[in-house]
Amino acid sequence: MGRTIVVGADGSARSRAAADWAAREALRRGLLLQVVHVSEPSGTDLSEPWHCLPKIPPGRTVAELTSCPAELTVEEVRIDGEPAPELLALGTSAELLVLGLRGAGGFAGLTVGSVARAVTECSVRPVVLVPGGPACTGTGWRTDKVALGIDARHPDDTAVDFAFDRASRPNARLRAVHAWRMPEPDGSLSSFAAPDRDRAAREDDEVQLLSDALCPWREKYPQVRVLEDVVLFDAGEALVRASGRAELLVAGRRGSRLGTAVNRLVEQAGCPVAVVPA
Structure with a gap:
């Protein structure tokens, strides 16, 4: 076959x-x-x-x-x-x-x-x-042909490769979405209430983490245009929001259960979702 x-x-x-x-x-x-x-x-x-x-x-x-x-x-x-x-x-x-x-x-x-x-x-x-x-249906107002949910600290190589390969076929832009949260040691401050200087410094670190995580695939798929999107949301919220702008959203799966973020995504998806096993 x-x-x-x-x-x-x-x-x-x-x-x-x-x-x-x-x-x-x-x-x-x-x-x-x-x-x-x-x-x-x-x-x-x-x-x-x-x-x-x-x-x-x-x-x-x-x-x-x-x-x-x-x-x-x-x-x-x-x-x-x-x-x-x-x-x-x-x-x-x-x-x-x-x-x-x-x-x-x-x-x-x-x-x-x-x-x-x-x-x-x-x-x-x-x-x-x-x-x-x-x-x-992939209607015209969707800005991203392919979006990728990625944890820049622990990228799922199989899902990342799948997303880059999928974006390379129609020569489409790939939006790589990495969600992060400010630490809240005392539980009293939200991410958005943190001092601006601390937020800016930490966001710079997250941007660099994402750039480093994507570097091998940028080299493997030089024809793919990549938009690196670092967002201050929990991962599930970030994926659901990204699905509203994409024609296909790619997420990884580790083990035999959907993670919390991917589970929320498939329950509220605004576009087709590709779940790729590690």
Whole structure:
């Protein structure tokens, strides 16, 4: 099998948005797109909304793709089994796994579906989570093609490389966002209440940390224009804000759980989010 992008389809509006995003990405990168439908086995617990969904007619999701020109090769795959394990197994050899942020079994207030979360936390390959609506279409007012959430003290090399590689393909600008906080030893002063001189000196240090962390990738990808953005917010707030200006935001994942900042990001994302395992 050639290089593929795997997208999970369950008939929901968000999975159709994910399929559209995956189709555009597969076309841009010249990859095969696999549209995967996983049907639950009979006799499963019907308390889960996912199990009550009607089966999707063959070819429906493929036919609904809004960006499916002749140059794009699409393969539909139907599997009986549990959605998360089956998607993880297929995604092991894929370039990307793409999912809607909430599946058809979701309900109001549930921003990240159980399947999307399980796949994102366990996948050995990058997972792109796509919200519904205009957030996934890359509308013109978004100033950044690609944004990267980076901890300049402990950069996640795999995520940084993924973001630079993604930005290099359309020769787009990459916004690298590093969040920092002023220390509050007595807990009485906020970051914004610190003396201006201390704040300025510490911010200079953070700017240098980010510059040093990005230096190897600037050399590896000299064609990528980089905007270094050092912001005085907690990391989760910084990522959510950055997602409102980006067409794709890249964040790293260490271990088998999403960190606090990335968890907040995927719950409130304003654009598709690529979660890249270390």
